[in-house]
Every structure is written in C-alpha cells, then in structure tokens.
Amino acid sequence: MDGLPQSVDETIKSLSTQDYFSGRDLATVAFLALRLGKPLFLEGEAGTGKTEIAKSLARALGRRLIRLQCYEGLDASSAIYEWNFTAQMIAIRTAEATGTADRKSLQSELFSEAFLIKRPLLQALEPHPEGPPVLLIDEIDRTDEPFEAFLLEALSDFQVTIPELGTVTAETPPIVVLTSNRTREVHDALKRRCLYHWVDYPDFEREVAILNARVPGCSDTLSREIVAFVQGLRGEDLFKTPGVAETIDWARCLIALDAVAITPDVISDTLGALLKYQDDIARIAGSEAMRILTEAQARLRLAS
Structure with a gap:
C-alpha cells in the first residue's frame, strides 16, 4: 500500500x-x-x-x-450494521398515509443503504x-x-x-x-x-521523552523526578499499577500547582492522579511514599 x-x-x-x-x-x-x-x-x-x-x-x-x-x-x-428501525417505521407510516404503500417496492426501499446504520x-x-x-x-x-x-x-x-x-x-x-x-x-x-x-511499560528515558512531548511545560528535571517516582511505584504490590497515561496526568497536576519539585506534601495532595483505588492510596501514602521518593532521587543522582 x-x-x-x-x-x-x-x-x-x-x-x-x-x-x-x-x-x-x-x-x-x-x-x-x-x-x-x-x-x-x-x-x-x-x-x-x-x-x-x-x-x-x-x-x-x-x-x-x-x-x-x-x-x-x-x-x-x-x-x-443495524437497520434504522425508527426511520423504517416513519417511512411505512408515511407510505400508508399517502396511499403509496406498494408492498414490494416499499420493502425494497426499507432495506436499502438509506436505512442502513454502518x-x-x-x-x-x-x-x-x-x-x-x-x-x-x-x-x-x-x-x-x-x-x-x-x-x-x-x-x-x-x-x-x-x-x-x-x-x-x-x-x-x-x-x-x-x-x-x-x-x-x-x-x-x-x-x-x-x-x-x-507492550510493556517504557524504560526510563523513553518515558521521559513521552512526558516531555505530551507535557511541554514540564521541565526536564521535574520530568525525570516524576518518571523515577512513578517507575518506583510500579515496583510495589498495587491493585492497579499506574500507566503512562497516569504519569502524564500527574505531571499536568504538578504543573497546575506550580510545583518545581516533588515533595512529600505534593505527593500526598495529588496521589489520586496516579492511584485509582483507595487501598493502594492508603498503602502508599505517608512513609511509603517518602521511601519511594528517596529511592527515586538516589537513582537520579547515581545516573547523573
């Protein structure tokens, strides 16, 4: 082609x-x-x-x-496909009312493309x-x-x-x-x-590239922090692991809040953008979120 x-x-x-x-x-x-x-x-x-x-x-x-x-x-x-039953009934009633209801031609008309819902x-x-x-x-x-x-x-x-x-x-x-x-x-x-x-979750650099493309207002430093934290979350035993769509949504939330870095308070306020089940939020909120953030920041320092 x-x-x-x-x-x-x-x-x-x-x-x-x-x-x-x-x-x-x-x-x-x-x-x-x-x-x-x-x-x-x-x-x-x-x-x-x-x-x-x-x-x-x-x-x-x-x-x-x-x-x-x-x-x-x-x-x-x-x-x-489906036939447009309502339009067919209107056509039948119209034909009956006008006295033009020829059975054979009406049937042919009712089951034509004009009444077909594709x-x-x-x-x-x-x-x-x-x-x-x-x-x-x-x-x-x-x-x-x-x-x-x-x-x-x-x-x-x-x-x-x-x-x-x-x-x-x-x-x-x-x-x-x-x-x-x-x-x-x-x-x-x-x-x-x-x-x-x-199709697996993207690696770190590819997810950062996706985030930079989809959320252009997000700085590269913040993008890398966001991805490092989300990928750390994916290593936890969660009912619903956050996908790339949640990464993008979370980045947009942080930009809307004028956040320039990830802090425990920011995580606590916005965790619902990443996790969609209360059990997951309760498990991660507080000390667990701080641990994941600390580990993510350590990985970023080692990579730099």
Missing part, C-alpha cells in the same frame, strides 16, 4: 512525529504487520499505550481511524479516498468466545454478508490493530491470524 514506511527506522520516525516513542521491537512488529498486511495483536497491562499505537499509526499514515470498543455482550450486529467493521471494509483505514479493535478480551469466532472469520476474508443487500468485501483490507489487557486469555486461533507483541 502506498504511503507505508519502507523500513523499521522509518516506522520509528513516523511514530515519533506523532509523539509516540516506540522501542525498536514494537516498531519492527508494526512495520511487519503493515508490510505483510496482517493484523497486529497488542497485549499488555492497561495504560502501556496500546490504543495510542493505533491512533498514532492512523495520524502518521494519514488514514482514518475506526474504533470498535469491545465490551461484554458485544454481538455481530453491533459491530457490523457500524465499525462495515465502515472499515468500505473504500476510503485516503487509503484503507486503521481498524482498532480495542480490548478484545472484554468480549466472549462467540464474538471471537465471528471476528476470526471476518478477519480471514475481510468480508461480511448483509442478507438483504449481499456480501461486502474490502477492495483492500484495512490495517487492523487488536488490543487486550489480558483480563482473560484470547483464543489461540485468533492470535494465530495476527502478529503478536507484548
């Missing part, structure tokens, strides 16, 4: 233009997925930037992003002037096995059948990115259709 990066280095550069700083391993699997036309399956803890990869790819390639947010009970009709999978199969879109199937682990089986078939042929209209087949398959927070195991058959990558 035109406009795709021609090497791993180009992939890294393209993503970096969108402030997504990828490690070489992730950039390699993304490049191969684009080159081979295979879906990319990204698994990892919540907050490691899996969804952001799809968004950054779409922006870098100038393609439309189509997102299917998965949830428990998601079925094929919600993912592909959901993400159907939208992704349609041609787009800028090129095949990026189809993000987000948090596939939240769905159930029957939907996985349906998705497996859809991704194999990149086509869906609408009984009243026929089969819709993609002229060129979309760029597919699936994400999973691993709340349950996704079936091997679906994973085999994809290139797989485990």
Whole structure:
C-alpha cells in the first residue's frame, strides 16, 4: 500500500512525529504487520499505550481511524450494521398515509443503504479516498468466545454478508490493530491470524521523552523526578499499577500547582492522579511514599 514506511527506522520516525516513542521491537512488529498486511495483536497491562499505537499509526499514515470498543455482550450486529428501525417505521407510516404503500417496492426501499446504520467493521471494509483505514479493535478480551469466532472469520476474508443487500468485501483490507489487557486469555486461533507483541511499560528515558512531548511545560528535571517516582511505584504490590497515561496526568497536576519539585506534601495532595483505588492510596501514602521518593532521587543522582 502506498504511503507505508519502507523500513523499521522509518516506522520509528513516523511514530515519533506523532509523539509516540516506540522501542525498536514494537516498531519492527508494526512495520511487519503493515508490510505483510496482517493484523497486529497488542497485549499488555492497561495504560502501556496500546490504543495510542493505533491512533498514532492512523495520524502518521494519514488514514482514518475506526474504533470498535469491545465490551461484554458485544454481538455481530453491533459491530457490523443495524437497520434504522425508527426511520423504517416513519417511512411505512408515511407510505400508508399517502396511499403509496406498494408492498414490494416499499420493502425494497426499507432495506436499502438509506436505512442502513454502518457500524465499525462495515465502515472499515468500505473504500476510503485516503487509503484503507486503521481498524482498532480495542480490548478484545472484554468480549466472549462467540464474538471471537465471528471476528476470526471476518478477519480471514475481510468480508461480511448483509442478507438483504449481499456480501461486502474490502477492495483492500484495512490495517487492523487488536488490543487486550489480558483480563482473560484470547483464543489461540485468533492470535494465530495476527502478529503478536507484548507492550510493556517504557524504560526510563523513553518515558521521559513521552512526558516531555505530551507535557511541554514540564521541565526536564521535574520530568525525570516524576518518571523515577512513578517507575518506583510500579515496583510495589498495587491493585492497579499506574500507566503512562497516569504519569502524564500527574505531571499536568504538578504543573497546575506550580510545583518545581516533588515533595512529600505534593505527593500526598495529588496521589489520586496516579492511584485509582483507595487501598493502594492508603498503602502508599505517608512513609511509603517518602521511601519511594528517596529511592527515586538516589537513582537520579547515581545516573547523573
């Protein structure tokens, strides 16, 4: 497909233009997925930037992003298409009122594209002037096995059948990115259709680069302190480990408070930006937070 990066280095550069700083391993699997036309399956803890990869790819390639947010009970009709029942009923009542209700022609009209509500999978199969879109199937682990089986078939042929209209087949398959927070195991058959990558938390320098790009008002010194503290938190036994999104949110909170350095009082006042469960906050607040801060500052001194 035109406009795709021609090497791993180009992939890294393209993503970096969108402030997504990828490690070489992730950039390699993304490049191969684009080159081979295979879906990319990204698994990892919540907050490691899996969804952001799809968004950054779409922006870098100038393609439309189509997102299917998965949830428990998601079925094929919600993912592909639905008929606009309300509009159909209005059309029927109008035809009856005007005396133009020819049964055969009315039925043909009611089940035409004019009354079709296109959901993400159907939208992704349609041609787009800028090129095949990026189809993000987000948090596939939240769905159930029957939907996985349906998705497996859809991704194999990149086509869906609408009984009243026929089969819709993609002229060129979309760029597919699936994400999973691993709340349950996704079936091997679906994973085999994809290139797989485990997305881990970024290393120190990469997270600092992300923070500097996303929170430009944050000084490099404060950014490094923030990342050192958050990465120290990730080593604790927490119910919900803070992700990169929480790092960014916390930095924005500190900037809003005009903080120039991290202190125990600042941590106490803003810990809710990093930790989302009261048990975690109670465990870390006070002496534990001071210990993590002291260790983080010691690591920064050793690195300088």
